[in-house]
Amino acid sequence: MTFLTILVFLPTLGALVIAFLPSKKDEDGVNEKENQNLLLGATLTVGVLTFLVSLVGLIFMNSTAFDAGLSEMQNAFSFSWIPAFDIEYAMGIDGISLPLVLLTTGVSILAILASWSIKKHVKAYCILFLLLETGMIGVFLALDFFLFYVFWEVMLLPMYFLIGIWGGPRREYAAIKFFLYTLLGSVLMLIAILMIYFNSDLTLLEGDVLTNLESQGVVAAGLAAEVAEATGPVHTFNLVALAELAQTTDCFSADLQWWCFLLLFIGFIVKVPSIPVHTWLPDAHVEAPTPISMILAGVLLKMGGYGIIRICYPICPAGGFELSYFVVGLGVASMVYGAFAALAQTDFKRVVAYSSVSHMGYVVVGFGVWTLLGDGDYWKMGITGAMYQMIGHGISSAGMFFMVGIIYDRVHHRNLNEFGGLYGLMPKYTALAMGLFFAGLGLPGLCGFIGEVLVVLSVWRFSPLLAIISASVVIFTAGYILWTLQRVYLGPEYKGPHAEEIKPVNSREFSTGAILLVLAIIFGVFPNSLIQYMEKTVDQQVTSLNDWREGYEHALEHAEEAEEAEHGEEGEEGDESHSDDTEEAADEHGEGETAGAAELTDVATTN
Template sequence: MGLLSLVTFIPVFGALIVLLIPRQNEKAVKIVSAVITFIPFVLATYMWGQFNYTMSGINNEAQFQFVQHFKWIPAYNIEYFIGVDGLSFPMVWLTTLLSFLAIIASWNINKAVKGYFALFLLLETGMLGVFVSLDFFLFYIFWEVMLLPMYFLIGIWGGPRREYAAIKFFLYTLLGSVLMLIVMLALYFNVKDPVTGGHTFNMLHMMNQSNHSGWLLGVDVRLWLYILLFIGFAIKVPIFPFHTWLPDAHVEAPTAISVILAGILLKMGTYGLFRISYPIFPDVAVKTSYMLAVLGVINILYGAFVAMAQKDLKKMVAYSSVSHMGFVLLGMSTFTDAGMNGALFQMFSHGMITAMLFLLVGVIYDRAHHREIAGFGGLAVKMPIFAGVATLAFFAALGLPGMTGFIAEVMVFIGTFSVYRTLTILAVLGIIVTASYILWTVQRVFLGKLNPKYENISEISGRELFTLVPLGILVILFGIYPIPILNLFRASMTHLINLIP
């Protein structure tokens, strides 16, 4: 069995192991889950060591790494085809890291423990599968497999409005994916396998325009398919008119699940655009790029302003995600070297920063049992270490130089400025709004006089620090020296940009 398959499927086998542990033995369930999520992380790190930085991937199977390719359902040309390139590998690594940390952050779950950890492990396989699949059918299966555990994780272990949030998330994302199903089928019947001449779900064949049938080359047809696919991904990102599921899901989900939602699931939307929409419909992508940039700017400004208006700390963080994902959209709409790499770097960086923010909100909620920003004040007096880590995370989120958020945003702006000048200026205004809501939040929560209610609040625990510190270190490390990450992207991104006319 290949290394990549191991990484992908270890969690789901782990889920079976967890189910076999007796119900009373909660400690064992947690420890086993932690060990099981740690193994893929170690393997993924090992793969990083083995990673060949010069191989580009994207539309050439020979350029993919850790490939596994064999027939699954021969009667319908469905294949088990996985592999990584510079586009997917950073996300795979990040997924394994965040999953491990999220398991640690789930230590205080005490309701139906077995179910929680088993579902979580199933979710991890779903996420990893999405990033490694190169067969559209397989991709779709993994994409949908994530929904079920997510529904239960929000619906059973979430906050007071969890039922509403869970079903809303489920319906929205299912709506997106069934649209994708139509596109997938349309592509299947209109792309021929260059070797056998039959239909194929192989994404790489779909990317080769000469395999497209005459019908699929029609301008209107391509635009429609692109739009359907785009809505599917836009719901996941979420892009402005489709974002309403996000605040509900994020706020109601338990801490660790918010981390996964914001850290990984949101990235799948933009990953899908990079992996599927762009290479398969490059011409339409160019034609619609201005719209994408506008949507990106709307996301940035709308997300930032709405975040500023929030009274609930977690909701504020949730809307800041909407805003930050806008930078990814803006960057990827430029097709410039800096913009595209910046977008991908923002995906990676935001995955870490937003994970930290949600973890921090979780820490504070566990102690105070509320999240009203106005209800705190002066917490830095009683929780200096916590305040220090939190300030670091918040500054990373507002794009302070020396941290990853800054690198990503600067790259995006460099890429965009030459292409869409006005939009860039508007987006930069978004930074100011971001800075203001973040600084204002820091001030209201940590600074000033200590709220007497929290005289006896306890300092952040070792376990909680353990989930935060690695992310903090990475945010600073890659903020000062981003080359290792950028090197991962480079070959693939250059190749992708060349594919686009």
């Protein structure tokens, strides 16, 4: 209990302390200067402390260390918080959230290191940054849907101000666009949350499921006894309990799951971002200051992916199953679109931003390839690949944005056509940049490769056509990255303005970039260092979802037969409503399945 709570709220505590530090210092008694070193130093201390807590607590300290051999929630705790709505203060960590938590705390440190370019209102910057970090860690640890939503939204305000105050010339536009997109997405999410909550009923859970969860600490102590005595339905916001309900009982109708999946999915892909709701990202990235771009690309985008795998699929499996082609198709479209858009940019930062859209497309694809072939091994591969891609992209994109930031601080422009020849002027910087951009490209031996290859392989068994398209994206990726490198670093001489400002990287910049590059190499060479932690959880989730799916398909066939026997041809009309999104599914699995699904829906609602 204390461990995860400390981990989440340590940055907030730090922010409180920093609020009382002096924001200005008197130099020569006349001009007041921002107290930059003190404030950023304090922030860095808090960031490092948080990272150490997460690293030591999760990897080294025996009592709280994460056990990679277990698939369930660890260090979990749960307390009744707002009984009026059955809301719990519940957190826990498993193989899916562990890498992301470490990524968050790690990238935060590097972002703080990159923050010395912030010159105005440093104190406010530090406070907002630390609040943002609390929100990010909280999202990955929350086990209660309400708590998850609160953390999810907590990030919005700091992010808005961080872009809006410290950003580039069009910062206000970019900030409000980011805010509005995310808010619209989360309002849809809130509606889905409420619908799920009011349809949940813990009394339907069989036997000792609740007692088990209680002994793991996932649900509040005494809940099992309470549910056993309850006369009416007992609602819950607990994510684990909701997943159990969705997969083992028929508490949520197929119709409800379909709609809730869609609403939640929209809420999450805004954050990912996937087309067609990605347009906030290039604007936000271009306007945001370097460290915030790093956080945005490195951590924030991962929350969308995390939401999909933690919430969408386990809680609305029927929706995920029906819409799997929609999800994968959207992911592939994102990959292609992002790559093409990146090719067309002349702004250095926009190229990296669109490469994020393209790379996060892999994540959506990996989560979506739900196939039963090989006992679900391909889906496991897809999810593992997507998780790996999230971590890999977190490292490489943070690195790329940092590289852009370094040169922007010197020459104050980002026009690709006005660079060139930096190799000779800044050799160390160029070496770092080459490494990190190659990591983004997905060169074997670097972190981007593993995720991409796993995802593309998994798509092959899902749909060869989509696999071919997604594999070809690798070529375009290589195209825009190599072309960018060529225009910026190679060539005889620097063509742009402020040539006199170009000087080699300082040690702070070099060490930040070097850490990222080292990580990119480590995760590229030893993929198992990461996969060992998530393997069990991913296996368990895929297995239980596949079990659910077998039952569901069985029920579909059953319903179909019954329907045919009773109504003859009437059932044909039913598939109209779903045909838009599952058109491709019909090609693959035959017409009957979609029709059957719709019929099951009808049966469920009429019953």
